[in-house]
Amino acid sequence: MMEKKAIIVSVSFGYGHQRTAFPLRGLGEIINANDYPEISKEEKRLWKSSQFGYEFVSRFKNFPVLGPVCFSIFDFFQKISRFYPKRDLSSPNFALCQIYSFFEKGWGKELVQKLKEKGKTEKGYLPLVSTFFVPAFMAEYFGYPGEIFCVVCDTDISRTWAPLKPRESKIKYFAPTERVVERLKLYGVKSENIFFTGYPLPTENIGENLEVLKADLKNRILNLDPNRKYLEKYEVLVKEKLGELPERSDHPLTILFSIGGAGAQREIGKKILLKLKRQMEEGKIKIIISAGIKNWVRDYFSNLTKKLKIENLLGKNLEIIFEEKIEDYFQKFNQALRKTDVLWTKPSELSFYSALGIPIVASPPIGSQEEFNLRWLVKSGFGMVQENLNYLEQWFFDWIERGYLAECAFEAFIEGEKMGTFNISRIITRF
Numbered sequence: 001m002m003e004k005k006a007i008i009v010s011v012s013f014g015y016g017h018q019r020t021a022f023p024l025r026g027l028g029e030i031i032n033a034n035d036y037p038e039i040s041k042e043e044k045r046l047w048k049s050s051q052f053g054y055e056f057v058s059r060f061k062n063f064p065v066l067g068p069v070c071f072s073i074f075d076f077f078q079k080i081s082r083f084y085p086k087r088d089l090s091s092p093n094f095a096l097c098q099i100y101s102f103f104e105k106g107w108g109k110e111l112v113q114k115l116k117e118k119g120k121t122e123k124g125y126l127p128l129v130s131t132f133f134v135p136a137f138m139a140e141y142f143g144y145p146g147e148i149f150c151v152v153c154d155t156d157i158s159r160t161w162a163p164l165k166p167r168e169s170k171i172k173y174f175a176p177t178e179r180v181v182e183r184l185k186l187y188g189v190k191s192e193n194i195f196f197t198g199y200p201l202p203t204e205n206i207g208e209n210l211e212v213l214k215a216d217l218k219n220r221i222l223n224l225d226p227n228r229k230y231l232e233k234y235e236v237l238v239k240e241k242l243g244e245l246p247e248r249s250d251h252p253l254t255i256l257f258s259i260g261g262a263g264a265q266r267e268i269g270k271k272i273l274l275k276l277k278r279q280m281e282e283g284k285i286k287i288i289i290s291a292g293i294k295n296w297v298r299d300y301f302s303n304l305t306k307k308l309k310i311e312n313l314l315g316k317n318l319e320i321i322f323e324e325k326i327e328d329y330f331q332k333f334n335q336a337l338r339k340t341d342v343l344w345t346k347p348s349e350l351s352f353y354s355a356l357g358i359p360i361v362a363s364p365p366i367g368s369q370e371e372f373n374l375r376w377l378v379k380s381g382f383g384m385v386q387e388n389l390n391y392l393e394q395w396f397f398d399w400i401e402r403g404y405l406a407e408c409a410f411e412a413f414i415e416g417e418k419m420g421t422f423n424i425s426r427i428i429t430r431f
Contacts, residue, residue: 004028006149006428007119009130009139011047012326014261015292016349020131020153022330023200023421027428028126029118033111033135046107079368080158083179090166090188093159099134100141100164108138115139119146127431129174129424133161136171147172147431151200151424152180153349154369155376162187169193174200174424176352176417177376197424198417199352202334206356206418214242216338217357217413221406222249223341224359230403230410238410251339252283252317253400258290258333258345260366263297265346268363268389270304272344273318275392277310286317288336293329298322342405344386347373354382355416359408361386361396382412 008030010021021030034047081089092100102108119126125146130136136150140163151174152161163169166188173189175181176199184194206213221238222245225231231238239245257272259265269289279285291297301320305311310318321336323329337343343353344361351373354360360383365371377383384404387395399405 004121004126005425006127006129007031007115009033009115009128009132009135011132011135013132014348015326016153016261017131018326019330019349020151020200022327023202024129024131024151024424025327026203027129027425031115031118033108033130033132033138036111036114038110038114040110043107043110046102080156080372083156083183086182086186088188089159089186090162091159092164095158096160096162096164099137099160103138103141108135109142111135112139112142112144115144119144127428129428137163140169140171149174149428152176153199154373155179155351156369156372157183158368159187162189166190174420174427176420179376195423195427197427198355198420199349200421200424201352201355201418202330202337203421205334205337206421210418212338213356213413213418217409218242218245219249219251219339220341220357220409221245223251223253224400224406224409225403227401227403229401230406234410241410241414252286254286254288254340255342255344255361256288256290256336256340258343258350259292259297260346260348261292261294263294264366265363266297266300268344268386269301271389271392273301273304273308273310275389276396277308279393280310280313280317283317286319288319288321288340290333290336291320291322293323293326341409346370347377347383351377351383352416352420354380354408354412355418357409357413359383359405359412361405380412380415382408382416384408 006027008021008024008028010017010030010032011034012018012032115128119128127147127149128139128144129149129151131151131153133150136148139148148171150171155177156179162184163171167190172193173184174195174197178196181194181196185191257269259269272287276285276287280287289301291301298320305314321332323332340358342361343350343358346363347365347370351360360377362374362377362383362385365374
């Protein structure tokens with residue numbers, strides 16, 4: 001039996017918060033605040049209405065005229081303020097006040113009672129680790145007796161992530177970037193309640209001493225730099241950090257295209273398959289479509305393979321990742337990443353996966369937080385923004401032939417924070 005060190009709380013909004021919780025499963029049971037056993041119908045209704053709103057607006061964004069207007073109004077309430085000049089940003093915004101007004105009506109009381117029951121031990125109460133700010137706020141508001149931690153899953157955050165009265169709060173934060181550390185201070189969170197840990201990445205893709213990550217990156221570099229443009233300049237450094245490279249990669253050049261929980265990027269996936277059809281048929285490239293746990297997304301791409309007459313490539317140079325259970329999906333996704341050379345995704349929490357030595361090709365951001373994630377990716381040199389999809393087969397292979405994505409991969413490996421899961425675990429065991 002695994003000894004519980006904490007209670008992990010997430011929410012099933014898209015995949016981001018659950019993906020953040022998944023690497024922490026070794027600390028204890030994961031509970032979804034919006035979908036746990038014995039949740040009341042009213043509690044579930046409140047959570048479901050907010051989830052439906054996000055997914056609907058995300059998909060509706062591409063609708064002519066009304067879509068962008070509707071989304072801009074929605075995004076206004078989660079917008080991140082400019083960082084400079086540095087100033088006191090501790091005053092709560094409208095969205096935060098609304099959240100706490102629902103607490104006054106009892107929203108979250110049942111959840112916290114459940115957490116108290118699960119967290120009680122002979123020595124006291126287990127620490128509570130939430131990957132979304134609302135359950136952390138609930139836990140503090142309704143008096144969870146143990147330590148309360150909140151894992152931030154974006155490179156920068158809005159005021160909504162900090163509590164109503166931050167200077168009086170006991171909530172502690174695990175920050176994935178130094179910018180988040182500084183933001184939280186501007187929002188009024190006490191310095192002693194902020195830990196710069198990095199984002200929690202899957203340990204099965206890292207290894208205790210980076211041995212798994214390094215082995216995968218050796219093969220990836222060869223696929224990303226076939227003309228040795230990058231290696232001509234940096235081979236000594238690459239070998240110093242990774243060791244001797246193999247003669248050839250153990251897999252074909254592979255793109256993993258990840259579709260978010262709202263399914264809003266499926267048209268990009270369609271374009272990728274259409275434009276790279278010939279290269280797949282010739283065995284020059286493999287494409288993995290990550291459909292998640294949505295049946296309709298899986299069915300969309302299954303039908304598309306028939307329309308494009310490439311269903312014969314399934315199981316060879318084309319793969320669709322789908323699982324009914326979120327845990328099974330994450331396991332399969334992480335496994336697929338080991339033979340992935342390019343991760344193509346919107347700039348979500350997956351931006352942090354660049355630290356695994358995987359370059360990101362970023363599709364258009366959805367919302368203020370993803371715009372800041374994209375800015376971080378590009379400034380850090382960990383990824384590149386997708387160009388005109390009508391000429392995908394031209395610019396993508398130009399990037400490969402010139403070693404641009406190899407440079408992103410190695411830069412992210414050197415500079416990216418990889419040990420977030422280990423750091424969080426180490427801190428939790430101190431409480």
